[in-house]
Amino acid sequence: MNLYRRRKLVNRFNMTAAVATTLFGLFWLAWLLWTLIGHGIGYIDWSVFTQPTPPPGGSGGLSNAIVGSLIVTAVGTLIGAPIGILAGTYLAEYGRGHKIGALVRFFNDVLLSAPSIILGLFVYEIIVVSMGHFSALAGGIALSLIVIPLNVRITENMMALVPDTLREAAAALGIPRWKIITRIVYRAALSGIVTGIILGVARIAGETAPLLFTALNNNFFSTDLLQPIANLPIMIFQFALSPYEDWHHLAWVGAFLITFAILALNILVRLVLRPNK
Template sequence: MFDTDSIVSLNNRIYRRRQRFNRLMLALSGFTVVSGLFWLFWIILTLLIKGGGALSLTLLTQSTPPPGAAGGLINAIVGSIMMAVVATLIGTPIGILAGTYLAEYGRRGWLAPATRFLNDVLLSAPSIIIGLFIYAVYVAQVGHYSGWAGAFALAILVIPVVVRATDNMLMLVPNSLREAAAALGCPQWRIITFICYRAARSGIITGVLLAVARISGETAPLLFTALNNQFMSWNMNAPLANLPVVIYQYAASPFEDWNHLAWAGAVLITLLVLGINIAARSLFRK
């Protein structure tokens, strides 16, 4: 016969040990959450304190000034928008088509797993390597920096994010939807276009927005591709001003007015990235 008292005592010891371990893990988890939020709010608060005072109408209407003169960041803002738009238009279709192949056509064989692995490597690769690559294959060949080169570098950064988002979202679409459409005689390209894309639309769009948020603050690839331009320019075939490089150069300068503009530019990028992330999670929550 079993000793009921000893079993109960043993279970109580196991329960108490598990309870202590659970409380410890809850405390550690809560600490990490509070720590992460603390640093996030500290960064945002520092940006607002340092750069909030420089936010004005002049910032959005005048070009970057010489030392000791008043000016703004309109040329850098326009240049960043131009390159981000071109990069998104180039990288998004490639990323969506590649992700579609991985999820819909590459379920058998070795090509899809190999492509996913290489895509993850590209996703985690330092952006400066992308900038050096575009410098070697484009800038060095044409002999000058340009907005096109910057857009190409940013497009390469967009592609792996969109590929991963498209692949993951399409894999979540139930196979029963595909089978039902196929049973009605629908070809596979129609199944993908009218059923799978519509079911995964919110996740794919969220991935595109997150890719845009990522490239908005990239500095390293633009130093080797677009460089900078102190004046307003709409010519993508010439050096083009952009916010990340302006922030990098002005923050390291000895001129106080340039330092203020650097903080203001950092605030603009932070608010842009924060707004895109909030919009991606609120508008496409379903």
């Protein structure tokens, strides 16, 4: 009886601690979202989406920064996601127990934990210095180095969860291995792989440090991948530090747009990929 009471007490303590820590985290998240809503939503109008960033004291919006962020994020995702998925496929299907696979995992873990500013400095030295100027392409490549290790890890884990019995059954029917991977394993792990891509987008959408060394910024509207380009993270950084009240408002609007765009994207993906009951 004493043992039962002790276990019950421990269980209650653990449940209470789990609920308390969850509420603690949700409290700060709710406070953050409420702060963004309070400071940002009141200054959103059509000019935010149709006019470029203004000079001090002038009127304007964030159209160039919004388009620039979409371009740089798209470039980083289009470069990083396929590489990460293919590397994760190799580790899950061919690299089990191999020394090369273990080496790839080690370097992937190092890249996954590398500070983003170091990746930006690396791309600056390799690409920006070689080209002689900043560019959106360099910014996208820097962001892709953040996406790659994340997608490698998630893809490998999701594909490893697919039972080997499915692979063995398909192989017994004479199906080639590449078809087993593309037609069976990928389909079974699709929701996890897509979630990994979305997490990669969420990870790089607000990155500032790599873009300071690569894409820099542009006060004018530009879609040229080989030229500096405006983007929301750097715009928020510059406007928040400025002494101008109207720029502070635009910084809050930019932070609101980034946060709630990623939140809406995650919710949409979860709804679309939710299994039918």
